Amino acid sequence: MCHCSDCQTLSGSAFRTNVPVASGTFALLNGEPKTYVKTGDSGNQVTHAFCGDCGSPIYSRTSTEPPEYSLRVGTLDQRAELMPARQIWCSSALPWAMDLTGLAQNPRQ
Amino acid sequence: MKVTGSCHCGKISFEAEIDPEQVRICHCTDCQTLSGSAFRVNAASLPGTFVLKSGTPKTYIKTTADSGTHRSHGFCADCGTPLWATSPEPNPPPYGLRVGTLDRRAELKPSRQGWYRSALAWSQDLSDVSRIERQ
Numbered sequence: 001m002c003h004c005s006d007c008q009t010l011s012g013s014a015f016r017t018n019v020p021v022a023s024g025t026f027a028l029l030n031g032e033p034k035t036y037v038k039t040g041d042s043g044n045q046v047t048h049a050f051c052g053d054c055g056s057p058i059y060s061r062t063s064t065e066p067p068e069y070s071l072r073v074g075t076l077d078q079r080a081e082l083m084p085a086r087q088i089w090c091s092s093a094l095p096w097a098m099d100l101t102g103l104a105q106n107p108r109q
Numbered sequence: 110m111k112v113t114g115s116c117h118c119g120k121i122s123f124e125a126e127i128d129p130e131q132v133r134i135c136h137c138t139d140c141q142t143l144s145g146s147a148f149r150v151n152a153a154s155l156p157g158t159f160v161l162k163s164g165t166p167k168t169y170i171k172t173t174a175d176s177g178t179h180r181s182h183g184f185c186a187d188c189g190t191p192l193w194a195t196s197p198e199p200n201p202p203p204y205g206l207r208v209g210t211l212d213r214r215a216e217l218k219p220s221r222q223g224w225y226r227s228a229l230a231w232s233q234d235l236s237d238v239s240r241i242e243r244q
Binding site: 001006008009010011012013014015016017034036038048050052053054055056057058072073074075079080083084085086087088089090091094095096097098099100101103105106107108109 | 118
């Protein structure tokens with residue numbers, strides 16, 4: 001999970017939830033995402049891919065050789081089986097984001 | 110409360126008035142997919158207060174709501190930042206603003222969670238997930 005301000009803005013939410021892809025296993029099955037290149041503080045460039053029609057964020061890809069892919073867990077069919085192992089950029093985490101237990105829970109809307 | 114917001118690349122910016130007591134988390138599966146994350150956090154603009162200050166967002170008409178209602182989702186076609194959801198009615202319509210795009214988001218706290226039945230189990234309590242201040 002990443003709480004950095006870029007992830008907050010680019011997800012529109014409190015944090016992003018990502019999972020790295022084992023090298024060489026990423027395959028685009030259909031469609032062609034739009035891409036946005038973000039340059040980090042380090043100077044490294046990361047390409048962010050999203051659907052140009054609905055805006056769903058799909059993956060990020062480093063500019064290394066070979067490139068490393070990271071997937072957006074919210075788009076994964078198996079997301080209910082995945083648990084985060086660590087949180088980064090906690091220095092910019094929204095104050096409430098790590099504990100929702102006190103908030104009312106409506107099953108539907 | 111007046112809020113301003115923008116997409117990551119800065120092409121699209123907006124402002125609105127919101128009720129800071131009405132910030133909501135949504136755990137629906139559409140929000141999970143469309144944010145790529147565990148849930149979305151939204152704040153509805155007060156009627157007539159939303160102003161698009163720059164840029165022209167792309168819109169996606171989502172038809173999968175349980176209610177059958179069609180919602181228009183605005184996002185930046187250049188950087189992909191999701192911005193808001195709105196509907197054709199009423200006039201003027203409220204805009205469900207994506208809190209992650211708001212400059213004052215650190216001042217806002219959600220008051221409730223919707224579509225909790227599809228919440229990812231771990232999303233409620235991250236206290237056991239190791240924390241790194243930076244990377």
